[in-house]
Amino acid sequence: MGDCRYCEQTFSEEGTLREHLYETHGREELSRIDRKRVEQYVDEHGLDESDINADTDGSQSNQREHQTVDTSNGGDQADRWERSDVEALSTDDIVDKLTNHGIKTNEMAFRNRAKNLNSATTLSEQWEADYEVAATGSDQDFIWMAAQELWKRWASEVPNKERIYDFVQEGRDLRENGDRAEACDRWLTAWEYILAVIPDDSTTIEAADQTTPTFLSLEAFIRSLDSDLATVAEDDPTYYEHRLDFCGEVCESFPDADDELLLDFRHFVADSLNELNRTADSRTEFELLIEEYPEDPWAYKKLADSYWLGESDELSVETVERTADLYRAALDIDKPLEGASLVANRLEEIERRLTGAKRADHHGAEKS
Known part of the structure; x- marks a missing residue:
């Protein structure tokens, strides 16, 4: 109602x-x-x-929604509030102005409200209902901005939806200034807030999108963050750990997401494990992908690569046979495989090695 x-x-x-x-x-x-x-x-x-x-x-309206009041109606400039105006006020001044609207609050009362909510806007609406506030226009805008600012000062450890915008925008600014690692850090904080505010039963991206701020396209955000984490990790391998954790959380949080998204992020998990030299864990993940998505050629190809590319030790006949079988499976799947010629070349190389390994085994058996 x-x-x-x-x-x-x-x-x-x-x-x-x-x-x-x-x-x-x-x-x-x-x-x-x-x-x-x-x-x-x-x-x-x-x-x-x-x-x-x-x-x-466009992005200007999204920014206005979170940063400032829409002043396009030609109202009196003195009556307009921007978030920077509220941020410049002391806490006592904010509380006094709320009192002038009939809203009574203090730190304890505010924290008691905030702990059961995930949105400063919802908190401001509670105030208006509980105290029968009749504010409209810029007066009401002050109230929700005050709720947002007091949340930062009095309950900063409690995530809310409005702060997601701040972290995303800070990340964008940092990325534009060339600090992609710091940008990823801000976006990972935004991700923590997203996980905190979406309902537990949001098992798909689409369902979660209904409860996140309107400026944010959730799938676009998580795909962009993964891409940036992978780029940063090339220079700072510690970010492979961040990427591993993030992609794992995406899969765990949205188990009913479409297969394309889940398959992509499961691959990112396996790739990150491989980059962290957790080869056995990476292979296990690829084996699970082959079991769950048997028509995905990439899992076969990547698993095959892991058995011999970069390996300096002599490979057993069994390992070479397994590698060849995986490359053949990748090529046999009736699904486009980018770089199929490369896979075919690797299969030829492996088959040559297999022939050589079998000859060596045969000669060894004859000598014995």
């Missing part, structure tokens, strides 16, 4: 409230939260975004 604070109507479902706000009230009178409700309604019904406001598309 939801209430329209502008005309005091009550709606039994959130979707009905969104439709009412879209059809009845102008954007200029809506608070940030209600503007977001309208944007969600537009997205859900495939409407033209220009119907609500041209500044709602």
Whole structure:
């Protein structure tokens, strides 16, 4: 059930409230939260975004949603709040301004609320409901910004959705400045927050996406983070450990994700194990992939590579035979294999070695 604070109507479902706000009230009178409700309604019904406001598309709107109030309505500049304004206030000043809106809070009371929530916006909505606050527009924007800032000061160890944006954006800025390792560190922190705020029953990327901030495309984020971790690890192998942990968590967190994503991240796990010289563990992972995805040629190819590429010791006949069988399996699968000619060349080399190994065994047997 939801209430329209502008005309005091009550709606039994959130979707009905969104439709009412879209059809009845102008954007200029809506608070940030209600503007977001309208944007969600537009997205859900495939409407033209220009119907609500041209500044709602692209990264600028996402940044505005999390960083500043939409001031396009031409209101008085003095009444507009930006997050930097709230950040500049002392804690006492923030509390005093909340008190002026009828909201009473202190550190203990705030922490008691925050420990059961995962969103500063939700906390601000609780305040408004509990204290019957009638704030709209920039006044309401101050309230949610104050909740966000107090969360950072009073309950920083409790993850919330809004902080995800901060960490993602900090990572983007660091990457643009050439510090990709630090960028990965920020994004890994964002990932920890994502895991903390999504429901336990979100076993697919799509389900989890419904509960993460709207600026974030979860699959795009995790694929990009994996790519950057792999790049950074080439110069700093400690990041293979980070990549291993991250990719393992993706697979564990979304066991019902589509096969393409799971297969990719299972490969990344095996690749990371190999780079960490945990060869036996890497081979075990590839064996499991072959068992679970028998039509995936890459698992056969990579497992075969692990048996002889870079190996300085003399290979047994059994090992060479196993390697040849794996290369043949990779080539026999009716599925495109990029670099198939390379695999064929390696198979030829292995078969030559196999012939040589068998001859050596035969000569040895004759001598004995």
